[in-house]
Amino acid sequence: MSNDIARRGLMLVLSSPSGAGKTTLSRRLLADDAAITMSVSCTTRAPRKGEVEGKDYYFVSPSMFDQMAQGNGFLEHATVFANQYGTPIEPVQLALAQGRDVLFDIDWQGTQQLRQRAGDDLVSIFVLPPSHAELERRLRARAQDAEDVVQARMAKANNEISHWAEYDYVVINDDLDSTLDKIKTILDAERMKRGRQTGIAEFARKLMD
């Protein structure tokens, strides 16, 4: 007989410089683990072809976005190229209360905002590339671009990497499979944290009856 103890979900942040494999890791984690879902952001930009409301984004008007921001309705939000993006609180709170985990694909700035709102619900992992040479190789492979564009990408990557010390865990992505295993290990362990196991108090009380 297995004891299924009720638990509170957690917010998992994976951050990394581009070229460290984060997008692939996120996709595979979501495919392998039914208890975790991707956070869906609100945005003021227009839907692109094929994007689905409520799956890719919640598409909202600028005035709606501002109203939500003023009402503290976002866990974090930012403006990128004149468009606004934000993580609405309510779906996340509902998921956590139901024992479901939520994955966030945000950078160090978003994570700093999230950290202030999330408290103990947040688990943050920084994924580092295995070496400078490999990072540069991946950034060049992605961009068939001029040297100054590659240099700008490197500078952006360095800026992201400089924030590794703000994260709970650091994982080096030597190999995609073993890195995915490490992320799953962290997730499994965090789910066993005493504070998340909301059903344990009742279970322990019955043991002592």
Add this chain to the structure above:
Amino acid sequence: MSNDIARRGLMLVLSSPSGAGKTTLSRRLLADDAAITMSVSCTTRAPRKGEVEGKDYYFVSPSMFDQMAQGNGFLEHATVFANQYGTPIEPVQLALAQGRDVLFDIDWQGTQQLRQRAGDDLVSIFVLPPSHAELERRLRARAQDAEDVVQARMAKANNEISHWAEYDYVVINDDLDSTLDKIKTILDAERMKRGRQTGIAEFARKLMD
């Protein structure tokens, strides 16, 4: 190529009421994981037949023990049936600095003392039995004793269980193999904590070169 980042060891405490399987779990964890060793205590009691100095215990005189206690040389210590027992600090600090983990088999009182001295080095797991009936069955099976002796054991178990909320993780021992896996998962995740990976700062600096 694998990146072996230097790390600081951790102190792992497994606590549980007797009858929850802790002794077996400790023995199997030590056998399976070469990076963790059992903490060796000092004691003032006489060696029993077959006990080895420095492996089972450090056997010390009462005056030596008192001197160590007064000099803050113990992470925790206690008197049990007129004999003194204590965990000496120095071997533990050496192990942690060398990236080796140390396992402690101590009760909630020892853990409270350890918590004050260990800070972030401590990872504490409370192992609960799967049910009241199963706990009672195990305590009866261990003791071919009179009812009042069994009742005293149950009272002691209840007292231990009442401290579950002071631990970082809580694991229910439904099944020995899966519980061992859970403990290993926690240990693996804790080893990836940013603060323990003492080599990451240098590694990240090289990435940004």
